[in-house]
């Protein structure tokens with residue numbers, strides 16, 4: 001299921017068949033549609049549509065295109081509407097410099113934008129931001145406003161650079177992409193979309209504009225958000241269901257929509273594999289790990305309320321052979337629960353499934369004996385987080401409970417795994433200051449395969 005976070009169903013092009021359009025969206029797998037207002041009348045109409053259709057939520061705002069069409073009384077009425085109607089955001093608001101080169105107009109846009117940011121602050125609502133050719137000014141205004149706190153909102157139909165996206169994300173905002181990412185000549189936009197972690201993304205159509213490839217020149221409608229989701233999934237190497245779940249979760253949390261409560265996952269699918277979340281305990285405390293702050297991966301909440309028993313995990317897995325792999329991972333070190341891990345792995349193997357263990361490689365140190373022979377026959381692949389080729393840097397980045405001993409124990413674990421297990425990967429993050437090439441060379445020396453993971457792209 002997907003959420004179209006930006007569709008102007010209030011547009012006159014939908015007057016004759018809005019119910020059919022919404023019906024087609026639901027049939028295609030769209031669970032909710034956010035209808036922003038681009039002016040007072042459009043916002044009123046969005047609110048009406050929200051009241052009429054169960055899957056539509058309204059936002060209210062005056063867009064930079066429309067600021068000159070509104071009298072002081074219209075602005076007062078917008079304030080009143082925002083305070084009294086069931087809206088989920090203030091928007092769309094923002095800066096449009098492509099069509100307006102005049103400095104005076106741009107100044108008025110900035111004033112209108114700031115005024116509506118004040119309204120959103122006062123009502124504790126997120127904002128839906130339009131920005132075209134104005135990212136420098138937008139970043140400046142938003143940074144000033146944030147003054148160290150996190151903002152809440154989205155830069156919709158994102159047209160900036162990777163650096164712009166990073167700046168908005170740092171401020172607490174999300175970015176969303178339209179059907180533009182499906183256009184044949186939009187390689188640059190796809191490259192930017194691939195650099196942004198999916199945890200910071202949402203989907204939208206911007207209907208009736210921006211119809212995706214295959215529909216260009218025709219009216220865009222919310223059902224087309226599935227094309228946007230498909231392309232984003234392809235760009236990120238994920239399944240369509242993954243992108244739907246991740247971006248819908250992002251939208252539900254941003255707009256505080258129903259279903260935003262997150263339940264801990266004991267097992268969780270990503271792509272064609274099933275992951276097992278045995279524990280949140282770990283013998284490391286890596287500087288880049290969100291285990292204790294926000295343990296979410298690809299739309300799954302991994303903060304456990306209790307550590308599951310082997311029976312609970314085996315039940316939750318179901319038919320292990322229907323997955324490419326069953327992977328012990330989660331936010332925590334699975335070998336801290338070695339007996340449970342072995343029992344579950346045995347059950348998976350009995351069903352003809354494949355087993356991978358993602359580990360920090362401390363298992364033998366934890367147990368004070370060589371655990372690798374016990375994994376042989378139960379585990380097809382281990383993936384060990386090397387993270388750095390330098391033991392002092394390991395201590396700084398991974399902050400192991402047992403200091404440098406943990407790094408040396410990990411290297412011994414990798415060596416034994418290479419001897420006894422069919423597949424051994426070591427991984428490193430492209431974290432600032434990490435010499436990824438040195439990690440790759442060390443992996444080769446140890447006889448393991450190497451994989452570089454992208455910092456901030458979890459899962």
Ligand code: SF4
Nearest residue numbers: 282284285286289332
């Ligand atoms: S080893 Fe993994 S789970 Fe443990 S702190 Fe580091 S990143 Fe988090």
